[in-house]
Amino acid sequence: MPKNKITQSLVLSSMLALVLAGCGGGNGNNNAAGNGTAAPAGTAASTDAPAQKVTIKMMHLWPAGSSAQQNKLVSQIIDDYQKEHPNVTIKQEVLENEQYKNKLKVLSASNELPDVGITWAAGFMEPYVKGGLFAPLDDILGGEQLKDKFVAGTTEAYAVDGKTYALPIELNISPIYYNKDIFAKYKLQVPTTYDEFKQVVKTLSDNGVAPIALGNKDRWTGSLWYMYLADRIAGSDTLKKATNGSGSFDDPGLIKAAAEVQNLVDMNAFNKGFNGLSNDEGKSEFMNEKAAMYLMGTWELPNFTTNPDIPQAFKDKVGFFKFPTVDGGKGNINSWVGGPGVGLFVAESSKVKEEAKAFVEYFVSKWGQDSVTTAGVIPATKVDTSNSKLPQLYVDLLNELNNASSITLFADVQMKPNAAQVHLDMIQALFGKAVTPEQFAAKHKEAIEKGN
Secondary structure, three states: OOOOOOOHHHHOHHHHHHHHOOOOOOOOOOOOOOOOOOOOOOOOOOOOOOOOOEEEEEEEOOOOOOOHHHHHHHHHHHHHHHHHOOOEEEEEEEOOHHHHHHHHHHHHHOOOOOOEEEEOOHHHHHHHHHOOOEOOOHHHHOOOOOOOOEOOOOHHHHEEOOEEOOEEOEEEEOOEEEEHHHHHHOOOOOOOEHHHHHHHHHHHHHOOOEEEOOOHHHOHHHHHHHHHHHHHHHOHHHHHHHHHOOOOOOOHHHHHHHHHHHHHHHOOOEOOOHHHOOHHHHHHHHHOOOEEEEEOOHHHHHHHHOOOOOOHHHHOOEEEEOOOEOOOOOOOOOEEEEEEOOEEEEEOOOOOHHHHHHHHHHHHHHHHHHHHHHHOOOEOEOOOOOOOOOOHHHHHHHHHHHHOOEEEEOHHHHOOHHHHHHHHHHHHHHHOOOOOHHHHHHHHHHHHHHOO
């Protein structure tokens, strides 16, 4: 999201022994949450009167259109909770990713955050915590329902100064998805080296097929490409140190990675107009089979496995491969960009804070149980899937997670907010060839040295 870093503790063998066990429209109400003062859910209410009515406002980023399975799962969890707690009403507000981030900033400025919302880890979360906007959740983390339920290393990314301020619900790595039919049509093999990868790009481009789907208007999407090149060329430790400030972005390997991004642009590796397209617009190039490859986190797995609105004929065409190794580079092919996905926070200013905490505790537990089979999402909690028949793509990626040599948290999440903004702006400038690799490095170095 020294700074909390996602380390190899994420991938201890015990982690998926339990996970595998045998094998993004809603209510736009912006009013403050209800002022009910009911006893916290799960505690005994007075026998003399029914529990007071409570309204909990939840804001999230899974619209029914682009995140159908997650949206369905959220609604199901809410429905179940309301049936079990008839005095509680959960009001949803649903926004797509970038709109969500922007609204969170606006609401935080006036201290009007929803009772329950979504946050990212580490550097993204830190200013909200320092501003006293998020409530500590250690009481429910250590409670009977969630104690020892999280995969090792996931909740640490949501801790600041020894307290946990959000609970993660996803665990992600970022593969390159590819269209097996397009590869077969042009007699292409899955590349394991970067030279082989560039040959795949050239063959596709020469035949009028967009090699890679990318919507870089959102910028973090392009960051994935830079991070992997940096990892494979300079090594994961060099990248992590540059990101947390103990190293520098002017490392020769990191500058070479930035230069390689521009080399891919020169090769016409990405779909036309990529720097002006949102991630959803870029993704559609892959979903509509106009582009052969798409680098994205495993939160996209539902679209390739469980989403009934996606034709099975297309889902059957989707495979994945690990980002290739670079000849002479220091990176390991089993090193991934990823880490804990989004988490749930409770607003410190919530008038129904205890009820909101009880709902978060329930939500995280139910998400962990149902996200695998209902949504095709890899949860941050340990789940026994031995009795579930899972799509092979899902199983294969779970196995890759188990075999990961390291997982480097997304740069814009790991950095402090101002440095993250510079990183994102420089990513778009790099892809647009508005800066040189050396200027790209210098701007990063300057931003991180400022320390905010």
